[in-house]
Structures are given as C-alpha cells and as structure tokens.
Amino acid sequence: MKLKRKVEIAVISDVHLGTFGCQAKQLLTYLNSIEPKKLVLNGDIIDIWQFKKRYFPKSHLSVIKKIMDFASNGTEVIYITGNHDEMLRKFTDTTIGNISIVNKLVLNLDGKRAWFFHGDVFDVSMQNAKWLAKLGGWGYDILILINSFINWCLEKLGRERYSLSKKIKDNVKSAVKYINDFEDVATELAIENGYDYVICGHIHQPKMLIKENKHGKTTYLNSGDWIENFTALEYQFKRWKVYNYTNDKLAPFFTDSDLQTMDMQDLIAAITIVDNPKKKKN
Structure with missing residues (x-):
C-alpha cells in the first residue's frame, strides 16, 4: 500500500457541494491521497445559494466527512468564506477544534508572507447587482446539465468530450469584462501591502x-475549481504547485463509492500481495 503524500498546505476552492456540477468523487479521491498539515478551503465549498434539500448525494456528504476527519486527525482546517457560502460570514473568526472560519488569511511561509482570500470582493457584479450574479449561478448550473448530456452523447459516438459551459463562460467574460482586471487588482494590492x-x-x-x-x-496563485478543472494548490518544500487531478491523479487511491462497485475478486486482488514464485527459488 502506497503512503499518502505529505503536503504542508493544500488549497481547494469552488467545490460547490450541493449542485449538479460538483465533481465530489474526483475531489474525494484527491483528498484521500494527501496528508496536509493545513487545509485551506478558499470559498464556495458548499453552495448555499443553490442548496436543495432533495439534492445532496452521498459523495458530497463524504467530502464533508473527509474534511472533518482531517480536522479530528490534527490537520488545521481553515474555511475562508466566498460568495456562494456568504451566509457563513456571520460566523467569521469562529473556531471549533481545528476548524476555523475567516474572511481572509495571512500566513508566514518560510519567511514570505502569503495572503489568502476568495476574491468575490473584486467582482463588481457581486457588490452592485447580486441578484444578477445569483441568476447567473442558476444559469451556469443548468448549462452544466446540458453539457453533461452533450458529453454523454459524444462519448457514445466515441468522440472527445467538449466543455460547452467553459467555452461560453470564457467568451461571455471577455465580452462583458466580467472579471477582466481580477488578477491585476489582486496583485497590485498584494504588492502594495508587501505580500x-x-x-x-x-x-x-x-x-x-x-x-x-x-x-x-x-x-499570484488561483486554485481553480472542482467542477471543470479539478485543480488545487499545494505548498511543500518552500514552493507552490498547481495540482491537476486529470494529469496528476494517483491510481491507488479510491473513493468509497469506487470500492462499493468493485466485485469480490477485484477487491481481493487489490488488497492481496501475491508473491512472485521466481523469488522463492534459491
């Protein structure tokens, strides 16, 4: 059995638990593969905007359970609030055991200052037209469903998957300059404040x-999301890297649901060490 990767800090954001677009199984596989000292949840982990009582799959609950397990096993879990989970901002600066809720975070990393925040504060539509931003959230979720159907059809035809939602989103953002200056604003403020x-x-x-x-x-670092990009940030050995599940996923780690779908022979084969008969010959 392979050991889990030890990382000093893991950062995930924009998971959107409770929505159809959330890829909880892939995230759970990633979380099962690491052993972080700090886990930074950088906003929009639970999508309270679009929360529905009738839709919260077991895989989504498993992600929450895994995060709680991290905390109970000594990992410091820091939940930075975002716009889709803004209701949690009323609990800012609350700490329960190893879990804390904050609006922003500053850490000293090997003599360098790191400034963490979700980023919706720079989004004009969130400040001046929140109802429009919420409507856009619903539309995005519907788009994900349409895209899922299109990709199902493409896979049946043996063709490559196509991210319709990402294509439209990128075009709309460039057309209306949705968050065109996001990186510039974030980095200029960081430089101004010595981060x-x-x-x-x-x-x-x-x-x-x-x-x-x-x-x-x-x-400047952005952790991406767990809807389309399947990415996280990791800090270890005094350097940052962007983790990409599609390229970097570790096959030995499974989600609980993956194990449940295995038949008995597969399960026995996965956990049994078979001796090489050649090694027994002297």
Missing part, C-alpha cells in the same frame, strides 16, 4: 504567475 504570495479562487481559472510593477513583485 509575496496572493492566493485566490472565485474565477475558476487555475494559475500561477509572477506579477511585477514599479513597486515590487508578487506571485
């Missing part, structure tokens, strides 16, 4: 880049 790293979510675009102006420079 070496600025870590965000919100725009569902995983990225790591160095931004520089006449006043200094900073490293």
Whole structure:
C-alpha cells in the first residue's frame, strides 16, 4: 500500500457541494491521497445559494466527512468564506477544534508572507447587482446539465468530450469584462501591502504567475475549481504547485463509492500481495 503524500498546505476552492456540477468523487479521491498539515478551503465549498434539500448525494456528504476527519486527525482546517457560502460570514473568526472560519488569511511561509482570500470582493457584479450574479449561478448550473448530456452523447459516438459551459463562460467574460482586471487588482494590492504570495479562487481559472510593477513583485496563485478543472494548490518544500487531478491523479487511491462497485475478486486482488514464485527459488 502506497503512503499518502505529505503536503504542508493544500488549497481547494469552488467545490460547490450541493449542485449538479460538483465533481465530489474526483475531489474525494484527491483528498484521500494527501496528508496536509493545513487545509485551506478558499470559498464556495458548499453552495448555499443553490442548496436543495432533495439534492445532496452521498459523495458530497463524504467530502464533508473527509474534511472533518482531517480536522479530528490534527490537520488545521481553515474555511475562508466566498460568495456562494456568504451566509457563513456571520460566523467569521469562529473556531471549533481545528476548524476555523475567516474572511481572509495571512500566513508566514518560510519567511514570505502569503495572503489568502476568495476574491468575490473584486467582482463588481457581486457588490452592485447580486441578484444578477445569483441568476447567473442558476444559469451556469443548468448549462452544466446540458453539457453533461452533450458529453454523454459524444462519448457514445466515441468522440472527445467538449466543455460547452467553459467555452461560453470564457467568451461571455471577455465580452462583458466580467472579471477582466481580477488578477491585476489582486496583485497590485498584494504588492502594495508587501505580500509575496496572493492566493485566490472565485474565477475558476487555475494559475500561477509572477506579477511585477514599479513597486515590487508578487506571485499570484488561483486554485481553480472542482467542477471543470479539478485543480488545487499545494505548498511543500518552500514552493507552490498547481495540482491537476486529470494529469496528476494517483491510481491507488479510491473513493468509497469506487470500492462499493468493485466485485469480490477485484477487491481481493487489490488488497492481496501475491508473491512472485521466481523469488522463492534459491
């Protein structure tokens, strides 16, 4: 059995538990593969905007249980609130055991200052037309369902999957400049306040880049999402990396539901060590 990867900090955001677009099984596989000292939940983990009593699958509950298990086993879990879980902001600065709820976070990482926040504060539509932003959230969820059906048809025809929602979202954002200056605003503020790293979510675009102006420079990082990109940020050995589930997933780690679908022979084969008969010959 392979050991879990130890990471100093893991950052996930924009999971949107409780929505049809959430890919909880992939996230659970990732969480089962790591052993973080700190787990930063950088906003929009539970989608309270679109929460429905009749839709909260076991895989979504399993993600919450896994996060609770991390906390009970000594991992510091820091929940930074976002716009889709903004109701939790009334509990800001609340700490229960190893779990804390905050609006933003500053950490000293090997002598460098890191500034964490979700990022919706930079989104004008959230501040001035919240009802429109919420309507957009519902539309995005419907788009995910349509895209799922299209991809089901494409897979049946043996063709490559197509991210209709991502294509439309990218085009709409460039057309109306939805969050066009997000990175510039975040990095300019980070440089102005002397932060070496600025870590965000919100725009569902995983990225790591160095931004520089006449006043200094900073490293901008975005954890992406667990709807389309399946990405996280990891800090270990004094450096950051963008983890991509599609490219970096570890086959030995399974979700509970994966184990349930295995038949008995598969399960025995997965957990049994078979001796090589050649090694027994002297």
